[in-house]
Amino acid sequence: MEKKKVTIPQVCHGHSRPVVDLFYSPITPDGFFLISASKDSHPMLRNGETGDWIGTFEGHKGAVWSSCLDNNALRAASASADFSAKLWDALTGDVLHSFEHKHIVRACAFSEDTKSLLTGGFEKILRVFDMNRLDAPPTEVDKSPGSIRTLTWLHSDQTILSSCTDIGGVRLWDVRSGKIVQTLETKSPVTSAEVSQDGRYITTADGSTVKFWDANHFGLVKSYDMPCNIESASLEPKSGEKFVAGGEDMWVRVFDFYTGEEIGK
Structure with missing residues (x-):
């Protein structure tokens, strides 16, 4: 009788509280990477193929609800319960900028060309920050029907996917009109959405x-x-x-x- 092949699990140790967000980088000349956000307030960077720990981003004072990497995996971003979103140097772990908000930030996403960073949270406002002018005021898209849980860009920098903490479904926003154009229906609130x-x-x-x-x-x-x-x-x-x-x-x-x-x- 043929023996059943046993798969040895890949174990990614490190977080001391629940993992709330995972993000794979695109494939780069150095491979691809995985960043994880956790309620322990410390996003972690890992090798995307092996799961091996590379580094931990230190600086948030509250739970980190979302984290992402740009196309080259050279910069990271994170959204936190400390009312801020942070931009990081993914090679050194240094904070490049802190984007202050008036309430908990639950989601962040780089645009496809990495020139913009999108954020959202308990304020129910979608904001777009210019990565070439970090101190410039953000562009505000529109008011969400609920507290924002997830955000990402779809295909181009003109369409946004968002979900809410207390309402089911994923909403597609047209950035030019600032309006919802379609909804993907789910029974429970969506805690994660990516393209x-x-x-x-x-x-x-x-x-x-x-x-x-x-x-x-x-x-x-x-x-x-x-x-x-x-x-x-x-x-x-x-x-x-x-x-x-x-x-x-x-x-x-x-x-x-x-x-x-x-x-x-």
Whole structure:
């Protein structure tokens, strides 16, 4: 009888409180990277292929709800309960700028050309900061129907995806008109939403479910039940054949994209 192959899990230690956001960088000349945000207030940078720890960003004084990397993985951004979003040098870990807000910041996202940083949170306002003029006032898009939980750009720098902490669904905003043009419906509030590096899929997490949507026609492609409530999910950029998900059990788990089977943690 043929022996069943045993998969050895990849274990990503480090956070002392629940992981609430995960983000893969695009593939760079040095490989690709994974940044994780946690309620322990310390975003962590890891090798995207092995999960090995590279560094920890020190400076926030509250839970970090969101973190991301620019296209070259040279800069990182984070959104925190300390009423700020921070821009970091991803090579040194130094804070390059702190964008002050009037309430908790729950989400941040670099634009495709990395010239802008989008933020949102309890103020229900989508703000766009100019990365070439860090001290300039941000552009405000419009008022969200609820407190903003997630933000990301879709295909170009003219469309924004957002979700709310207390309302289900993901909303598509047209930056030019400042209006919602479409909603992807979910039963539970969406805690994570991202666009895959190849632009094919939108990955969302709501409750204990991870979903994949067609990023061009917005139909539901796949839906997987997870072992616990999930705060964040991200599709691996190199092959697109696996995704990571992290939540209230403080593990970062690896799953097969095609079957939903857990292949590591």
